[in-house]
Amino acid sequence: QSVLSQPSSASGTPGQRVTISCSGSSSNIGNNFVYWYQQLPGMAPQLLIYRNDQRPSGVPDRFSGSKSGTSASLAISGLRSEDEADYYCAAWGDNLAGYVFGTGTKVTVL
Amino acid sequence: QMHLQESGPGLVKPSQTLSLSCTVSGGSINSGYYYWNWIRQHPGKGLEWIGYISYSGSTYYNPSLESRVIISVDTSKDQFSLRLSSVTAADTAVYYCVRDQGSPSYGMDVWGQGTTVIVSS
Numbered sequence: 001q002s003v004l005s006q007p008s009s010a011s012g013t014p015g016q017r018v019t020i021s022c023s024g025s026s027s028n029i030g031n032n033f034v035y036w037y038q039q040l041p042g043m044a045p046q047l048l049i050y051r052n053d054q055r056p057s058g059v060p061d062r063f064s065g066s067k068s069g070t071s072a073s074l075a076i077s078g079l080r081s082e083d084e085a086d087y088y089c090a091a092w093g094d095n096l097a098g099y100v101f102g103t104g105t106k107v108t109v110l
Numbered sequence: 111q112m113h114l115q116e117s118g119p120g121l122v123k124p125s126q127t128l129s130l131s132c133t134v135s136g137g138s139i140n141s142g143y144y145y146w147n148w149i150r151q152h153p154g155k156g157l158e159w160i161g162y163i164s165y166s167g168s169t170y171y172n173p174s175l176e177s178r179v180i181i182s183v184d185t186s187k188d189q190f191s192l193r194l195s196s197v198t199a200a201d202t203a204v205y206y207c208v209r210d211q212g213s214p215s216y217g218m219d220v221w222g223q224g225t226t227v228i229v230s231s
Contacts, residue, residue, distance in 0.1 A: 001155055035217045037157075044206055044224050045157065050217030054167045088157055092215065099147075099159035 003028060004102035012079045020105045022072045024090030028100055032092045034072040038066055039086040048087070049074065062090055081109050088110040112137040122174050122201075122229050132207030132222060139188045140165060145210040146190040147218060148181060151205040158203075162210065164192055174183035197229045201221040 005023040012018040022032065036049035047056050049065035052072065064075045070101075076083055089102035118130035132146070139146070148160040159173035163181045171179045175194070182188040194201060205227055209220035 033214055035215070037177065037218070043225075044221040045218075046221065047217040047219045050219075051214065056217065057218060090218075096170075096173060098161070098170065101157040104156040 002103045003093070003097075003100045006089060006102040006105045007059075008103070009106045009108065011110055013110045014079055014081065016079045017077045018074070018079055018107060019076075020074045020087055020089075020107070024070050024072075024091060024100075024103045027071055027097065028070075028091045028096040029067065029072055030070040031094055034065065035066050035090045036074045037088045037090065039088065040101060041085070045088065069107075071103075076107070079081065079109055083107060086107050112209065112220050114209065115221055116205060116207050116222045116227060118227070120222040120226055120228060122197055123231050124229055125196055126197055128186060128192070128197050128201060128227055128229070130192045130205055130207075130227070131189050132191070132223065134188040134190075134209075138185075139183065139219050140192065143211055143213070145213075145215070146181070146183065147210055148192045149206045149208050151206070151224075152200075152203045154183040160192065160194075160205075177183075199229050201227070202229045203227060 033051045037045040038048045039045040052067040053065045062078045066073050087105045093100050113135045115133045122128045139163040145162045145164050147162040178195045181192040206224045207222040207229050208218045210218045
């Protein structure tokens with residue numbers, strides 16, 4: 001049902017850089033901002049990145065977002081054990097499609 | 111710091127109507143250009159946006175749920191509510207109430223802790 005595609009999993013060792021992709025279309029990512037959410041185990045999601053590449057206050061600068069065309073990426077540099085979580089991209093869709101989420105990526109710290 | 115808290119029955123019978131409320135604290139529900147959303151997460155699955163009611167009272171629903179959803183607001187109680195009719199087992203999920211602000215959005219920045227709703231006879 002999700003219209004934004006993400007890899008199901010990603011992993012890295014502590015200190016490494018991990019990148020998560022999010023693929024959409026011209027009617028969502030291509031024409032609107034991208035948002036990223038982090039969901040720690042057993043917790044509600046929390047906003048990580050807004051408007052493609054902006055970090056809310058309190059979010060470490062290890063997290064960065066980018067967008068190009070109909071795709072977006074989330075990068076986590078200096079990976080830490082507490083970054084183990086599910087990550088979701090999202091965007092508003094055109095033509096009354098509403099707010100659409102990505103399929104989600106589980107990040108594992110090895 | 112605004113805080114959201116969901117409340118409502120944790121068990122709903124098939125074909126009945128699911129009703130949840132979200133209480134806003136730490137600020138007034140009509141104190142800004144906010145959009146009050148409901149989002150759900152099926153067991154072990156991803157996130158699904160249900161819809162919102164805006165600061166102006168306009169509503170916008172997920173097209174796949176639109177025929178069964180009503181989101182309303184009670185400013186006197188600083189609450190907004192979700193009604194989902196004709197539920198089936200496929201509506202079993204954790205339901206979150208969520209604040210969004212701005213247009214274009216600044217992101218869904220305040221989430222309730224979530225409430226589990228099971229649809230079963």
